[in-house]
Amino acid sequence: MGTLLLKGIQLNGRKADILVEGNRIARIAETLDSTADRVIDGSGKAVIPGLINMHTHSAMTLLRSCYEDQPLKDWLERVWAVEARLDEEAIYWGAKLAILEMLKTGTTCFLDMYWQTPALARAAEEMGIRAFISYNFLDNFDHEKAEKQYRECEEIYAMSRDWPERVQFCVAVHADYTTSEATMLRSGMFAHDHGLVFTAHLAETLSETQEDIVRTGMTPAQHFHRLGLLGPQTVLAHGLWLDDHDVEILGQSHTTIVHNINSNLKLASGYRFKYQELREAGANICMGTDGAASSNNLDIRESMKTMALLQKAWREDPSAMPLDELMDIATVNAARALRIDAGRVEEGTLADLVLVDTRSEAFIPSANFIGNLILSANSSCFDTVIVDGRVVMENRRVPGEEEILERAEAIARKINNV
Amino acid sequence: MGTLLLKGIQLNGRKADILVEGNRIARIAETLDSTADRVIDGSGKAVIPGLINMHTHSAMTLLRSCYEDQPLKDWLERVWAVEARLDEEAIYWGAKLAILEMLKTGTTCFLDMYWQTPALARAAEEMGIRAFISYNFLDNFDHEKAEKQYRECEEIYAMSRDWPERVQFCVAVHADYTTSEATMLRSGMFAHDHGLVFTAHLAETLSETQEDIVRTGMTPAQHFHRLGLLGPQTVLAHGLWLDDHDVEILGQSHTTIVHNINSNLKLASGYRFKYQELREAGANICMGTDGAASSNNLDIRESMKTMALLQKAWREDPSAMPLDELMDIATVNAARALRIDAGRVEEGTLADLVLVDTRSEAFIPSANFIGNLILSANSSCFDTVIVDGRVVMENRRVPGEEEILERAEAIARKINNV
Incomplete structure (x- = not known):
């Protein structure tokens, strides 16, 4: 030792x-x-x-700054077109670029939501960072797809027993508007039965939230609640569009909400994140960067500053968002959600x-x-x-960084020529 | 040569x-x-x-991070108490710390508004940065104070002929709510007659703007307009609280407005800066950091990012604030206002x-x-x-930086023990 x-x-x-x-x-x-x-x-x-990044899509570093200042619809179409070209090798090097960037900006642990789970885990294992790598359910309400994903999730979970303790498997559902209730329930049960972290997107945009209400008769938060998916080991990213009842149920269940301020601002998803209300209700608030296609970098410290500035600004109160709570958000709160002895x-x-x-x-x-x-x-x-x-x-030196920059650059050149 | x-x-x-x-x-x-x-x-x-910082109070670096997360009134009282202790030597070293920080963050020119003008000019001269150092009028509607300031301004202007061409003298009025109309007019005329840049604060907070309307029957922008003080060589900092008519007169006169986004957010002054409206009306938009007591650093590049994020967010439009315009704001627009062949x-x-x-x-x-x-x-x-x-x-090395850090730290320890 x-x-x-x-x-x-x-x-x-x-x-x-x-x-x-x-x-x-x-x-x-x-x-x-x-x-x-x-x-x-x-x-x-x-x-x-070490800072903890509770929501990112690591390999999206390959799409960084490649399509700026566009309306959301055009941007999303472009991102999806490029993502369709990402194979296992691309995702492996994209994740390495992400991890390099996280280490350089003081992040020692991250929760990832992307595809090619084993490639992500390998990148994290090799670079020495602590990581929670999720298998990501997104069935588009297609039963067959769901079955296939469920088998794949079980296989990768079995493989994950060979991962070092520092790299942990977890379960993600993309969002309740892209994934069937059956899959949400089944994946949530899988996470629960195996003691795994469960993560999903929640109420990132107003339109998605409104469409949810029309489609299900519930807000996204109420939808997760009704399916029994809230709780201390549930990590929901964004949570920008919440009503008072949503805040109450997220708080009472001690659910973790991950604020991704830079992405939320850049994509104009919203900026009135109800930090104080959620905290007072009992929710556990953490910090994320989202993917580099939307936030442009994976710099949690920078996000902490933006969060402080925005909380003060939209509440019109310079005493809002005190510095010590901000440190907790990026460290001890995240460790609590991930159930690791870290953050202090x-x-x-x-x-x-x-x-x-x-x-x-x-x-x-x-x-x-x-x-x-x-x-x-x-x-x-x-x-x-x-x-x-x-x-x-x-x-400020990470072993192998030159190779990572070279490989990621070469792959990005190839995939961004859409 | x-x-x-x-x-x-x-x-x-x-x-x-x-x-x-x-x-x-x-x-x-x-x-x-x-x-x-x-x-x-x-x-x-x-x-x-080189980036150009169009609004700062350089020596306020000495107050950086010394009193955080306070209500505005408490914060201001503390700042004023500390500022009352700043002598010429403190301001000289505070300005050197500021210039060191600006050079490190890619700024080659700044417009300063503070006291001890000769000490500020000496700091800029020694460190090799380009600078516009203003004499700052603030008479609190006291005729005798105004007379004294006017004589001092004339003396320092005479001295400034010995400054290198790279360090230029200019004239500032703190704001229309702290300075008499007679002084505003007289200092504006002085700047005009000698071809000097004229700068002031404008409509930084809602309360100051509302109080102005009650006191003068005009908005701050209309007040400057009625006194004939708008124009291409007038540089007004903040301009957050403007009505449609304000935007029109600032645009038609091609006045320069300096956005200080990080300070505006942190002090909760406002965030809905009307960039697009002002630009379309004909105003010249530049970037500033404000003093380090409010913005915490003098990093124009960081401010550019915050401005991009905020414009997209409050307008609810991810295509707002394109990157090329952002570069102009921090370079060529500022050079235009200062009438220097720079920014390209x-x-x-x-x-x-x-x-x-x-x-x-x-x-x-x-x-x-x-x-x-x-x-x-x-x-x-x-x-x-x-x-x-x-x-x-x-x-990344600036000659003499260790001495600057040491001296500034020693002075800060002394003055912040209020």
Whole structure:
């Protein structure tokens, strides 16, 4: 079991030594007289828990910036046309590009919703990030398709027992307007029976929400509720168009709602995310980036700033969305939903840690580290990333990054010529 | 006259050689066989015109992140209490910290509105940035104060003839609700007579706008109009609360309006900036960051992204705010307002250039460079900054940056202990 010592690093405003044994934090003290296989000098650095991206479609990095400033309908048609060309290899390299970007921006764990589940898992395994890779149900109300998907889901779940513990299988339903109730129920039961995270899109746009009400007589949230699919291990992305009753049922069931502010703004899906209401009702709020085709990057720290700005702006209250809650949203709340011992820098927790270089103009004055990190810095402040006790980025370098850029670029050139 | 050759650099999607002679771009061609005093290898880099920050209070960097998530009234009182402690030395080092940050984030020119004008000019002169430093009128309707300020303005204007051409004097009025009509008129005339840029705050908050209407019978924009203060060399910051008639008169007079999106969101001043209406009416739209106490950083590129996202979101139209117009807002529109030959990379223009390192995940796929630059990258992509033909940042290093961080930190510790 390898040991790693972070020596003299800033933690919650004080200098500390942090000893990592295996994949967990063993000890934290002002000074530790331990020897370790490896020592990292923490001077000029601060440590935070790794950020967690709770909603993305990783391989959509291949579509980044390829079709900008278009009406939603044209944009979607283009995205679908390009996506139809993505084979397993494309998705593998697209996911690697995504993971490279997440590590560079301080993310140590993500929840993915895309196709080619085994290729996604392989990319995550190889790059050392913690990942929750979902099998994605989308049957377009076609019974045969649903059957095929269900068999495939079972097969991949069986395969997933060979994945490292750091890469976990989970279950996704695209959305209730694309997937039959039978499939929603069956996939939800599958997740429940095997103790897996269950994720889906929810009420991303007003039109989809209104159409749902016409089609089912219920809002999307009420639809999930009626099917018994809400709860602490259900992770619903977006949740922008919710009425008071929706907020109540999502809160009472302690469902996780993932806010994807940059994507929501860029696609003009909405910006009045009811953070405070959902939180007060009991829901668990997390942060996501969505895919890079809509948010353009997978930078959770940047999304945290945008969320702070938008909550203050639309509520017309500069005291809305305090910084400490924002940190929880990107760390401890996500760990709670995923049931992992992460999101905090404490003895006994998983060593998913990010080292921040504070020796730059963005961190001066130095009085408010979290304020500077979220509102002033950019994500090049993330210097070193540790996942599961292993250093996966050091001095902003990730092993193999040149090959990833080359391969992803070549594939993107091919697939974007639609 | 020194010469500088940028060799094989990406310009508007093609490789080019760019020869700088003295402070201007002398030649641009696919290949130049010139010798030069200095050659910069452009491989893996793209060149853009330097970004221009059209509204900031530079030395407010000293107040960055020192008082977050507060109601506006408490925040303002705290800011004013700290500002009362700023002496000339504090403002000099605060401005240096601001300029360091602007250079690091690709800004080559800024329009400043603060006190201690000579100290601000000295900071800009020493750091090599292009700057428009205003004398700031704010008389609180006190005739004696106004007289004193007018004499001071004249003295500093006389001194400014010794400033390098790169640092220009200009005239500011804080706002029409803090400054008497007599002072607004007199300072506006002073700017007009000497061919100086004239700048002020305009309609930043709804309450200030409503109070103006009650007090003067006019909106703030109409107030400036009635005093004859609108026009192409008038630069008005914010302009968030405008009625149709305001838009018309600002447009017809080709007045410059500076959007400060991050500050407007964070202080909950408003977010429905009428970009399209103002532009169509004929106004000249530019970008600013406001001071770092409200926007937390002086990163124009980041502000460009926020502006794109917000315009799309509040208009509920993903095709709103196209990328090419966004580049104009941060470059050529600002150069027009300031009457400098900058904002474009063309033969004969001032050599205010920024080199972007494109060898990172944010620029893959590479098909849409501007999309990647604004929406995907963070501002650590800015590698080298050239102002007035001189390299002022290279490989992300600015001479003297350690001393600036140290001095600014020490001063901030002292003044923030209110």
